[in-house]
Amino acid sequence: MRWTRKLRLRVRSVIRSNRVEQELDEELRYHRDHLIEDYIAAGMPAEDARRAALREMGGIEQQKEYCRDVRGVALLDSLGKDAKYALRALRKSPGFSAVAILSLALGIGANTTIFTFVNAVLLRPLPYPSSDRLVILREQPRGSEGTVSVHPVNFVEWRARSRSFEALALVQTPPLNVMGSNGAEQIARIQTTSELFRVFGVGRMLGREFTEEETRPGSDNVVILGHGFWQRWFGGDPGVLGRRLAVPDGSLTIIGVAPRGLRIGLTEPDAYTPLSINSANPGAIGSRSFECYGRMKPGVSLDTVRAEMTVIASALERQYPLDKGMGVFVSGLHGYIVREGRPALRLLMAVVATVLIIACVNLAGLLTARGIARRGEFAVRSSLGASRSRLVRQLVIESLVLSSFGGAAGLAVAYVATRILVSLTAGALTVGTTQPIRLDAICLFFTLAVSTVTALAFGLAPAWQASRVDPQMALRERTRGASADRRQHRLRSMLVVTEVALAVVLLVGAGLLLRTFSSLVRVNLGFQPADTITMGLFLLRPPEARIALVDQILERVEAVPGVTAASTTQFLPLSGMNCATGFWLEGQTSGGDGQPAGDADCLLVSRGYFDVLRIPVLEGRAFDGRDRMDTSPVVMVNASFARRYFPDGRTLGRRIRVHSAKEPLAEIIGIVGDVRHNQLTSEPVPTVFQLHAQRPGYIMSLIVRTAGDASTQAAAIRHAIQEVDRTQAVSGVKTVEQYLGDALSRPRLYAALVTCFAVIAATLAAIGLYGLIAYVVTQRTHEIGIRLALGAARGKVFLDLFGHGARLVIAGLVVGVVAAVGLRGVASTLLFGVTPVDPLTYLMAAAVFSAVAFAAVMIPARRASLVEPITALRYE
Amino acid sequence: MSKPTDLVQGTLDLLILRVVALEPVHGWAIAQRIRQMSNEQLRVGQSALYPALHKLEQQGWIEAEWAPSENNRRAKYYRLTKAGRKALKAEAAQWERLSAAISLVMKPA
Numbered sequence: 008m009r010w011t012r013k014l015r016l017r018v019r020s021v022i023r024s025n026r027v028e029q030e031l032d033e034e035l036r037y038h039r040d041h042l043i044e045d046y047i048a049a050g051m052p053a054e055d056a057r058r059a060a061l062r063e064m065g066g067i068e069q070q071k072e073y074c075r076d077v078r079g080v081a082l083l084d085s086l087g088k089d090a091k092y093a094l095r096a097l098r099k100s101p102g103f104s105a106v107a108i109l110s111l112a113l114g115i116g117a118n119t120t121i122f123t124f125v126n127a128v129l130l131r132p133l134p135y136p137s138s139d140r141l142v143i144l145r146e147q148p149r150g151s152e153g154t155v156s157v158h159p160v161n162f163v164e165w166r167a168r169s170r171s172f173e174a175l176a177l178v179q180t181p182p183l184n185v186m187g188s189n190g191a192e193q194i195a196r197i198q199t200t201s202e203l204f205r206v207f208g209v210g211r212m213l214g215r216e217f218t219e220e221e222t223r224p225g226s227d228n229v230v231i232l233g234h235g236f237w238q239r240w241f242g243g244d245p246g247v248l249g250r251r252l253a254v255p256d257g258s259l260t261i262i263g264v265a266p267r268g269l270r271i272g273l274t275e276p277d278a279y280t281p282l283s284i285n286s287a288n289p290g291a292i293g294s295r296s297f298e299c300y301g302r303m304k305p306g307v308s309l310d311t312v313r314a315e316m317t318v319i320a321s322a323l324e325r326q327y328p329l330d331k332g333m334g335v336f337v338s339g340l341h342g343y344i345v346r347e348g349r350p351a352l353r354l355l356m357a358v359v360a361t362v363l364i365i366a367c368v369n370l371a372g373l374l375t376a377r378g379i380a381r382r383g384e385f386a387v388r389s390s391l392g393a394s395r396s397r398l399v400r401q402l403v404i405e406s407l408v409l410s411s412f413g414g415a416a417g418l419a420v421a422y423v424a425t426r427i428l429v430s431l432t433a434g435a436l437t438v439g440t441t442q443p444i445r446l447d448a449i450c451l452f453f454t455l456a457v458s459t460v461t462a463l464a465f466g467l468a469p470a471w472q473a474s475r476v477d478p479q480m481a482l483r484e485r486t487r488g489a490s491a492d493r494r495q496h497r498l499r500s501m502l503v504v505t506e507v508a509l510a511v512v513l514l515v516g517a518g519l520l521l522r523t524f525s526s527l528v529r530v531n532l533g534f535q536p537a538d539t540i541t542m543g544l545f546l547l548r549p550p551e552a553r554i555a556l557v558d559q560i561l562e563r564v565e566a567v568p569g570v571t572a573a574s575t576t577q578f579l580p581l582s583g584m585n586c587a588t589g590f591w592l593e594g595q596t597s598g599g600d601g602q603p604a605g606d607a608d609c610l611l612v613s614r615g616y617f618d619v620l621r622i623p624v625l626e627g628r629a630f631d632g633r634d635r636m637d638t639s640p641v642v643m644v645n646a647s648f649a650r651r652y653f654p655d656g657r658t659l660g661r662r663i664r665v666h667s668a669k670e671p672l673a674e675i676i677g678i679v680g681d682v683r684h685n686q687l688t689s690e691p692v693p694t695v696f697q698l699h700a701q702r703p704g705y706i707m708s709l710i711v712r713t714a715g716d717a718s719t720q721a722a723a724i725r726h727a728i729q730e731v732d733r734t735q736a737v738s739g740v741k742t743v744e745q746y747l748g749d750a751l752s753r754p755r756l757y758a759a760l761v762t763c764f765a766v767i768a769a770t771l772a773a774i775g776l777y778g779l780i781a782y783v784v785t786q787r788t789h790e791i792g793i794r795l796a797l798g799a800a801r802g803k804v805f806l807d808l809f810g811h812g813a814r815l816v817i818a819g820l821v822v823g824v825v826a827a828v829g830l831r832g833v834a835s836t837l838l839f840g841v842t843p844v845d846p847l848t849y850l851m852a853a854a855v856f857s858a859v860a861f862a863a864v865m866i867p868a869r870r871a872s873l874v875e876p877i878t879a880l881r882y883e
Numbered sequence: 884m885s886k887p888t889d890l891v892q893g894t895l896d897l898l899i900l901r902v903v904a905l906e907p908v909h910g911w912a913i914a915q916r917i918r919q920m921s922n923e924q925l926r927v928g929q930s931a932l933y934p935a936l937h938k939l940e941q942q943g944w945i946e947a948e949w950a951p952s953e954n955n956r957r958a959k960y961y962r963l964t965k966a967g968r969k970a971l972k973a974e975a976a977q978w979e980r981l982s983a984a985i986s987l988v989m990k991p992a
Contacts, residue, residue, distance in 0.1 A: 030949075030959065031933075031937075033957065033959075034909075034910060034933065034958075034959045035929065035933065037909070037910075037911065037952075037956060037957075037958050037959075038910055038911045038914075038929050038933075039929075040956075041911040042911075063928065
């Protein structure tokens, strides 16, 4: 009970301090009155009694002070007072406060914004139980950095031989056509072996998972619905179990519904169907086109798994010819998903940290100047008994108050900026995250931490400096010429040079990214992206019927008014997908497994493909109606292929085998121009084109050139397709220009962000320069007045000061350029079409910054030259 | 503010506790009582008394209450708490031991 009472007392002392003060007053007054009464009773006259009592009581204020000390809440009390005093001081210099808070708001706001993305993408774990145990396994050709998808034979062997996994699953994601009320619709589907839900730690779900039985051929016509699809298609009806889902060639029994929001990798599937692997011949379902996910057993580390899989891979290499030269790649799932976004995010965090450093350096400079100006005040306080630590504490609290306001404003900035960025980037920064990007508690905590650290960083040193007062010296009116001043000035100048250097580095970076973006926009694609529209097709007919279907579809679509040409292709340009293969020359040993003569990308297209994309046919002819299943196989190649493999120029008429040495020979009938198919930034690759009419595939995209705006024709084209086959669904309607836009979105975003931050940094550095020179002018006003009065030319005064500032600017530029050159390796992966030490960019950055900086120096210098000698001399 | 030099601070606490133990009493009366009980030997000025009173109050050994005094004015009356009673016993015992020890040393050889 006692300590609650004590606590209550202390709290009361703080909160109701006025009341407590009054009571103390009253108590002491009572005592004094009693004393007076006593004296009067003892015979002293009233006046004397009063005076004697007062004398004995001493100063009441001192009593109260002592009592207050004893009350033991002095610390809290004085902190509160310091804060109030700080607020008052800040209010008194609104210009300084505004600049300081604005700089901090920008710096802290930028950091919080980028941190929000970093948190969502890199820091937040995947939303599965024990997500650090999730791994992805892929195959990796020995000696190569890249990885390829998994072959089912290997999956079966891994599952049998490995001891490290709790569960291992193989998945593929071919879309599924389902029959709805408006005809066929294509939905996102995952085909998986039975352990998928165990890998991802899925808990309770409606219905059940696949059994081992159901992943054998023959008993696999079951389906588990995705939660969103269940809502959309069946209205969330729990009685859906046991019902059937209609597909074009039959129906699937629904045995379960996945939990809400479950994503596999990055996609939320609409349906899950079993992947049946024939254990006698696993390769029957396909070759290297599957993904493998696993959950490690508890206590097993990634290194252990890697070691085990390396051993298994070596054993498999010896056993299976198809595994020759292939190793296994194991990575934590989270790390694999974010691998693309990680370097860019790290770079952005470095950039915004730099901006914040510049802001803090500015503030340190400003506070130092203020400290010097307030020396008189500190001298008085010091002589009144304030200890040095008390003064430092006062100044640090001022910094904390400033940075709290800056932090709060920064939060507001970050909130707005995050919303804007999220809506603008549409996945460019957020690849690899499925969770919404927003300011959450961690970001708030981050802001708080950053604010506090910056306050201490820029507040402590100036506070230490300012509190070093010799009261005598400081009370003198003029404070020029002291060596301590010169030292401080040198320190401040160095800080300003650092700011300038940092700003220059950022400007160079921004310039390089801008030039990268403009190079990408102007890059020669090799095809015409305008006025083309695409949609995905998934054919369910047997191979022979597919050719007829495609022919009919192309015919109907080309008949649509507004359509110029139509064709199909296996992979769309700039969609990020392609297929690589080897080819064999005519003279090579046929049969057996001789090494291919070379590598090339391969693309399966229908006739008219090059027409639609306006890819020029350089030699020979394109595929046309003559080439059918029963005529001799033909292929086309691109110019890179011809150049690389047939440098003697005689390409047409040569015959090659594509995909395997057992394939029939195909004649090269034409050469087309190079196209940037895979990525904007990668050079065209030797490519072989095969004709769909001769090798009917079932996954493709329809690509159509229209006379006018392509997106308006989408509905008409769909309609045409449905006229041919009501059960044929389309998916992913998108124009090629949109794919191009997607490919450009990341470089555009990086360029925009870094430019924005660089501009902020340059502005802050210019403000720092301005502040320093203006301060010098103020300190030297008196001296300038004397010089002018003695006949010095105004121009000379101006040049002197300008020269002082210009020297700082030039020093900063030099340091900045050197630093930028030193850092050239950092962002080289993000650059295209420009080297990291591109002279033009450096020149532009230096020029832009110089313009701003010299203006910032000129203004106070000019003000100095306009000083009236009389006023200056009168100014004490 | 300088501390009283005539009395060690701790001893003053002991005296106050002793006085307050008898009955609830206000500051002025405490000073009077101490003077009386010590045969005018010990005069406690208010500069020493009130800080000591506030400290004891913060420590929870005495508690205060405002009440009308003998001349019908409001005064702050202090009263011993249970903890204070225990503290008084402890401090008194300590004082006994200390003063006995000093006397032993000061006895003529």
